[in-house]
Each structure stands twice: as structure tokens, then as C-alpha cells.
Amino acid sequence: MAAGENPPPQAGQAPHGLRAGLHGLTTRGRSFLAAGITASLCAYVFGQDALLRVGVLLAALPLVSALWLLRTRYRVAGGRRLSPHRTPAGHEARVHLRLDNVSRMPTGVLMLEDRVPYVLGPRPRFVLDRVESHGYREVSYRVRSDLRGRYPLGPLQLRLSDPFGMCELGRSFNASDVLTVVPQVVPLPPVRLPGERAGHGDTNARALALAGDDDVIPREYRHGDDLRRVHWKSTARYGELMVRREEQPLRAHAAVLLDTREIAHRGSGPGSSFEWAVSCAASVGVHLVDRGYRTRLVTDTGRAVPSAGNPAATTPAEANGLLLDELAVVDHSDGGGLARAEEVLRGGEGLLVAIVGSLDSEQLERLCGLRRRAAGAVLFLLDTATWAGLRHLLPDASDGDFEEQQKMLRRAGWTVLPVKAGASLPELWRSADRTEQSSPYRDEVGA
Incomplete structure (x- = not known):
């Protein structure tokens, strides 16, 4: 099966017993049963044999339908596939369902229902016609959420119905899926950021010394290694054949706080x-x-996702996936400061x-x-006051405080945006280009 699809769980035979059948009676079935019992009682009171036959027929029809459903031995398998399984907020994802009849007898009319959270939309229901032996049916539906998060999908619910609509019995699959709704990712223009060396995507020499890969430690010889890479000094020291590792390219480190x-x-x-x-x-x-x-x-809070930057364990696509999965479920914290983050970034x-x-x-x-x-x-x-619509109600001193914070941070060396x-993120990111900026102290140069 395709990636992201569950292995086909099977729904076996429904629970036996007349009680289970009575619980599955529909409104029509209950009405027929009540009418039959009432007609039988009236026939007994008034001595009407013809009315008794009618009452027995009305009461027997839903009971026979329930027993017929209880004796069915449909064996069906269900699968689900998400396309995609990770979608940005505000975008749609499609869920594909497949139902296989793995028994030797055809099924009757089936109603398929998938459980989805309310935030993803209404619960999808499908009516499937007769499925032949070893046949299958495929249906799909769309889900959409404007809110980030991980949302469970499933399990599938299958409802069997008799031809007269007197009784319905439900069977449930066990498997479920998770749809991850990640934050919206806005494409950013390439810029030369502060601290980068000219013509490179790396940071300056100091950062490379701290964060670059320097894989010069020799390792033991492996079959197929080039003998020209033998490190004789280490071989003599360790008493076994040692070779030089291949040099690894330097990579810059970055942290997003x-x-x-x-x-x-x-x-x-x-x-x-x-958001x-x-x-x-x-x-x-x-x-x-x-x-x-x-x-x-x-x-x-000090929580970090270091594995998102481990190239030995993940590809760039997997690294982005880890980052987005973490941001999909991030929520407000109760903290009042940045002390824990400072400890993590101490290195x-x-x-x-x-x-x-x-x-x-203190946070400044x-x-x-x-x-x-x-x-x-x-x-x-x-400037969070603009999100609350309070900036026009605040005194001018509040604007002055925001400007003063920017000056203090620029004096410390930050490129402040x-x-x-309603601000445009690509435009803000473009303004961080160091080639378009003067000294970070430009606010104080003319002072």
C-alpha cells in the first residue's frame, strides 16, 4: 500500500445475541415492532384472529431482519491514505478510504463513516452499494483546518443494514491516522545576513570554529578503503591499520528562538x-x-529540537518536517522570562x-x-499592541518605549526588525540584508 496508508484492519462478525439485534433496530424497525405488539394485544382482547396474524407479521419482520444481520459473516478490510499527511493551516488535505470484501459472499448495502474532529469539518458518511466477493470500493473526502495541531482520524465505522431498513449494526476498525496541520510557511527571499562571510552561506570564522564540522580523527581500516589514506602515525600508535576520514564540509549553525x-x-x-x-x-x-x-x-521554556539540525540523522526535508511538527503543537507558556532559553543557548x-x-x-x-x-x-x-487594536488608544509614551527598546537592542548589536x-514577512526579511543596512548604531551616530 502507499505510504501513509494503514494496513488493512478487518472487521469480523458482529456480536451475536438477540439483545444486540434489538439495540440495532432503526426507528422504522421499532415502529413495526411496537405496532405488531399492539395489534396482537388488541386481537387477543377483541378476539380477532385476522388482526392477530397482521400483528405477528409486523412484529416478526424487524426481529427476522435483526437475526439475519447477526448471522451475516461479512469479512471486510479497510485502509486509509492521507494526501498529504502534513498540511499547512488553511489548506485542504484529502483522505482516501478503501473497503475490501475479503469474504466469499457479496455484501449488502453498507454505510461507511469516518471519525474526524469537529474542527476539520463534518463527519463524512458514505453509502456503498453491494460489494462483490473479493471486490473493493474507494471513496475520498476533504478536510481543512485554520488551526495548527495534530488531529486523529478514525477509526472507521461500518454500519450494516437489512434490505427493509429495519435494523442497523455497527462494526468498527481499530486503526487510525493522525493529520498534522503545520503553520503556514512563507517563502523568503535570499539575503546576506549579518555575520555571514561574503559569498558564503556560513557565518564568520568565529562561528565556524564553534559550530563547524571538523572530522579529522582517524578511524579503523575497512575493506575497500584506499590505502593512500592510511594514517601511519595512528597505525603505529593503536597497533592496527588506521585511515584518515574524509574531510567534511563546514556548515553554519543557526538557532531560531x-x-x-x-x-x-x-x-x-x-x-x-x-500565531x-x-x-x-x-x-x-x-x-x-x-x-x-x-x-x-x-x-x-528551554525546549529545543536539536535533531532538526542533525544532518547525519536527517535529510533537509526530514529536518524541515521535524521543525514543522514541533511548531504544529507549540502553545503558550506560563513563563515570564527568557532565562531557560538563555541556558540552552549558552554555548x-x-x-x-x-x-x-x-x-x-529584564528580558531586554x-x-x-x-x-x-x-x-x-x-x-x-x-509591537503586540497593534494586534490588540490598542496602539491608537495608548499615549505617545508607549510608542516611545517601543522605539527605545529598538535602540537598546541595536546598540547591543541586534539587527532589529x-x-x-499585518506586516509582510518577506519584506521584513529583505530589510535584514546587511548590504542594505548601515551600521547597527545608525540611530545614535547623529546624536
């Missing part, structure tokens, strides 16, 4: 400042991975990109300290 503090963001739903920050982190992270950076995601980064909300004096100092540990640093500073509600 996402501020998830609830007190630092404003607004609600997909239009909040927090903009998550989408920004996803876009920047994917962009840096595609440019060859060994990228990791760090939040203010230094080649390039640091931070997306932060409202800041106080921590960000200034983080800047000294990175070769290059870009900061998306969100002020963000207001």
Missing part, C-alpha cells in the same frame, strides 16, 4: 501575534535549513534569529547578553 510567553502576546485565534510569531519561526527555520544551516528551534550560535513579543527591562538585558554569544543576530520585535500587525 521563539517567544511563547502568554503575557508577551496579544490577540486570539489565527490572527493573534502568537504570526509561530508562522515566522516556521518560515525562517525552513529557509535556513534549505540554505544549508544546521538549524535548531528553541523556545523560552553560542553562528546565527541567532529571535521572534519575541512584549519585553520588560537577557537579549543583549544573548547577542554577545552569536556571530550574527536578527530580532523580530513584535519591528513588526506591526
